[in-house]
Amino acid sequence: MGGNVERLIYDIILSRPEDYLSIYQSCCNHNCLKCHSWYFSQYAKGKWMKPEDILKEVLKYRETVTVWEPRSRATMWHASDLCAHCGVCKVSESKGVFCPNKLKPEQILFSPQGYGPARNIVSFTGGDLYCQPSFYVKVFKLIKREAPEMWIHIETNGYGLVRENIELYYSAGLDSIWLDMKAFDAKTYRELCGTTNEWILEIPSIAKESGIVLEVVLIYIPGLVELDQIEKFAKLLSEADKEIPITILAFFPEYLLSGFRKPTYSEMVNAYKVMEKHGLKKVRLGNVGVFCKTMENIEKLVKEIGREAVGL
Ligand code: SF4
Numbered sequence: 652m653g654g655n656v657e658r659l660i661y662d663i664i665l666s667r668p669e670d671y672l673s674i675y676q677s678c679c680n681h682n683c684l685k686c687h688s689w690y691f692s693q694y695a696k697g698k699w700m701k702p703e704d705i706l707k708e709v710l711k712y713r714e715t716v717t718v719w720e721p722r723s724r725a726t727m728w729h730a731s732d733l734c735a736h737c738g739v740c741k742v743s744e745s746k747g748v749f750c751p752n753k754l755k756p757e758q759i760l761f762s763p764q765g766y767g768p769a770r771n772i773v774s775f776t777g778g779d780l781y782c783q784p785s786f787y788v789k790v791f792k793l794i795k796r797e798a799p800e801m802w803i804h805i806e807t808n809g810y811g812l813v814r815e816n817i818e819l820y821y822s823a824g825l826d827s828i829w830l831d832m833k834a835f836d837a838k839t840y841r842e843l844c845g846t847t848n849e850w851i852l853e854i855p856s857i858a859k860e861s862g863i864v865l866e867v868v869l870i871y872i873p874g875l876v877e878l879d880q881i882e883k884f885a886k887l888l889s890e891a892d893k894e895i896p897i898t899i900l901a902f903f904p905e906y907l908l909s910g911f912r913k914p915t916y917s918e919m920v921n922a923y924k925v926m927e928k929h930g931l932k933k934v935r936l937g938n939v940g941v942f943c944k945t946m947e948n949i950e951k952l953v954k955e956i957g958r959e960a961v962g963l
């Protein structure tokens with residue numbers, strides 16, 4: 652693993668609603684029909700950066716951090732219990748209707764993606780090449796050496812995370828994984844992403860053994876990934892650990908799935924309830940605006956499943 656290694660980076664930004672520094676990478680080992688980043692995940696676009704260049708960005712971001720999280724909260728999932736990203740406290744003396752009332756206005760910053768805090772997490776997101784560890788091992792070690800108070804998070808489809816790579820990344824300093832599991836059934840997964848998901852289904856239990864913090868993201872796609880597959884995930888995840896933070900996102904049409912519809916309010920609530928039925932404790936619905944079009948709908952959802960379960 653000697654020599655120079657670089658990664659093509661599309662953008663680096665304090666992202667919402669995650670409230671951490673997101674490093675958007677170009678090129679990916681998947682070609683998902685639903686990809687929202689297709690214009691840089693399927694095309695080489697951006698600037699080649701060395702681990703040292705990434706470190707400079709992390710050190711610059713560290714100066715702006717307003718919330719210091721413990722390692723167990725080095726996830727996207729935990730952002731939403733701090734702030735609902737409404738910006739009300741920055742433009743008036745009051746707080747927004749769904750504000751969790753945990754932060755002071757001076758902890759809220761504006762970024763191109765909106766209002767929220769800046770948490771001490773750096774996340775490698777966008778196109779996924781974790782099947783090629785050389786760059787990541789170098790950059791993780793460098794960040795841990797120069798900025799040990801910053802948690803290192805990756806957003807991944809899991810394809811590159813065979814046991815050997817998970818162990819390699821953990822020893823290089825990786826703190827947490829956002830695992831986008833996409834579909835349970837092998838046939839649907841192949842249709843949706845073009846690959847197998849055989850070993851991806853094993854990651855929740857391997858990550859737990861390894862000591863890496865894990866969060867899981869699922870997506871409800873009517874006609875492709877519906878309640879039956881969500882229930883299979885519920886069973887798998889509850890057997891691995893009932894405390895895994897899980898976000899179920901509502902699909903919205905994009906890229907090669909532009910002809911598919913969005914899920915309804917009841918489909919999303921049923922997906923939440925099936926997780927609850929399997930004893931999973933930290934489940935949240937995301938992309939709420941997709942299935943709740945009015946403030947009344949959001950209030951109804953909060954009443955039905957609780958504020959904690961609604962990602963705003
Ligand atoms: S893994 Fe993510 S970035 Fe890659 S093609 Fe699929 S959705 Fe796009």
Ligand code: SF4
Nearest residue numbers: 734735738740747750
């Ligand atoms: S802390 Fe967040 S949710 Fe609360 S008012 Fe400010 S921006 Fe809105």
